[in-house]
Amino acid sequence: MTRPAATAAETDFHERMHAAHMYGLWELASQMTRHPEPKAIPYMWKASVLDAMVLEAGEAVPVGEERRALQLFNPGLDGRWATTNTMIAAVQLLLPGEVARAHRHTPTAIRFIMEGKGAYTAVDGERVYMAPGDLILTPSWAWHDHGNETEKPVVWMDGLDVPLVQALNAMFFQFYTEPQVPLSKPNNASVRLHGHVSLTPTWVKERPLSSPLLLYSWEKTWQSLGELRDVAGDDYDGVALEYTHPQTGRALLPTMGCWVQMLRPGARLKAHRHTGSAVYYVVQGTGETIIDGARFAWERGDIITLPSWALHEHTNLSTQDAAILFSIQDRPVLEALGLYREEELTENGGHQAVTSTF
Ligand SMILES: [Fe+2]
Numbered sequence: 001m002t003r004p005a006a007t008a009a010e011t012d013f014h015e016r017m018h019a020a021h022m023y024g025l026w027e028l029a030s031q032m033t034r035h036p037e038p039k040a041i042p043y044m045w046k047a048s049v050l051d052a053m054v055l056e057a058g059e060a061v062p063v064g065e066e067r068r069a070l071q072l073f074n075p076g077l078d079g080r081w082a083t084t085n086t087m088i089a090a091v092q093l094l095l096p097g098e099v100a101r102a103h104r105h106t107p108t109a110i111r112f113i114m115e116g117k118g119a120y121t122a123v124d125g126e127r128v129y130m131a132p133g134d135l136i137l138t139p140s141w142a143w144h145d146h147g148n149e150t151e152k153p154v155v156w157m158d159g160l161d162v163p164l165v166q167a168l169n170a171m172f173f174q175f176y177t178e179p180q181v182p183l184s185k186p187n188n189a190s191v192r193l194h195g196h197v198s199l200t201p202t203w204v205k206e207r208p209l210s211s212p213l214l215l216y217s218w219e220k221t222w223q224s225l226g227e228l229r230d231v232a233g234d235d236y237d238g239v240a241l242e243y244t245h246p247q248t249g250r251a252l253l254p255t256m257g258c259w260v261q262m263l264r265p266g267a268r269l270k271a272h273r274h275t276g277s278a279v280y281y282v283v284q285g286t287g288e289t290i291i292d293g294a295r296f297a298w299e300r301g302d303i304i305t306l307p308s309w310a311l312h313e314h315t316n317l318s319t320q321d322a323a324i325l326f327s328i329q330d331r332p333v334l335e336a337l338g339l340y341r342e343e344e345l346t347e348n349g350g351h352q353a354v355t356s357t358f
């Protein structure tokens with residue numbers, strides 16, 4: 001139904017209303033979309049590009065006041081500091097002998113170690129040592145610095161809820177007075193205290209919102225995945241495991257969830273969509289993910305961003321080896337606010353038609 005052309009009186013009314021900082025709901029109806037229409041787009045940063053840029057950053061940029069971290073900007077978000085609408089992912093390099101000075105901020109951070117062993121993140125006076133595949137947490141407002149006393153560079157993926165914290169106008173940031181916070185706890189203390197499957201220390205009365213376990217080692221993750229080798233898992237996500245808060249069993253961070261998922265050799269999963277966004281890092285394997293009809297062929301080291309409500313389906317292209325994806329997701333926020341929704345694709349046996357290739 002087309003509206004009749006506006007009369008002079010109508011136009012005049014609208015102009016005066018806008019000048020008074022008011023809009024009619026009738027002017028905004030198109031923003032009440034039938035379903036989410038994110039501006040963020042699906043996109044992939046190839047490992048070859050990431051590796052080359054990271055290497056160059058090591059030569060071109062010193063670690064100064066700020067970290068040497070390459071922030072992955074979603075091309076759909078007009079230069080916003082954001083990989084998805086709510087999260088930023090980055091790739092960070094710390095060279096032998098370097099220290100990234102201590103600071104704290106309200107955004108919560110995770111690190112997923114891509115390369116290098118034996119460097120550390122110090123969180124509130126506790127050094128957490130890194131090995132490839134480890135997941136390390138830096139909860140909101142925890143002091144943290146990074147150090148590399150090894151002979152080799154260390155590279156990791158950062159995941160932070162910066163865009164969400166910005167949207168909520170809750171950003172606080174502080175430098176520590178010294179380059180590093182004095183150590184007050186033994187190395188990897190949180191693992192000794194909280195890193196026991198189904199065994200929680202009863203004398204610890206605090207129940208922080210963020211997991212008190214700061215290190216989820218690849219060794220344990222790998223062992224769990226290995227034990228599930230013959231399990232099919234979910235039709236849409238395969239053998240998907242969520243890292244959990246050891247005291248509550250819930251998401252490990254209030255604003256971000258972390259998953260590791262194994263696609264068995266030859267697995268072709270079905271398409272679904274849900275509210276909330278994700279960033280995937282390919283830990284190992286070769287495969288493809290079709291996102292809203294676009295085919296993203298991935299291999300080890302690639303990083304892929306998935307917007308909210310985009311249809312997606314994963315396939316492991318190898319019939320010999322498992323593929324493993326690590327991801328950060330904002331699902332805990334959606335769930336806490338009652339906004340999480342999920343829908344499967346029913347047509348075409350649950351598979352999308354491929355309309356383009358990234
Ligand atoms: Fe930080």
Ligand SMILES: [Fe+2]
Nearest residue numbers: 236237272274
């Ligand atoms: Fe999904």
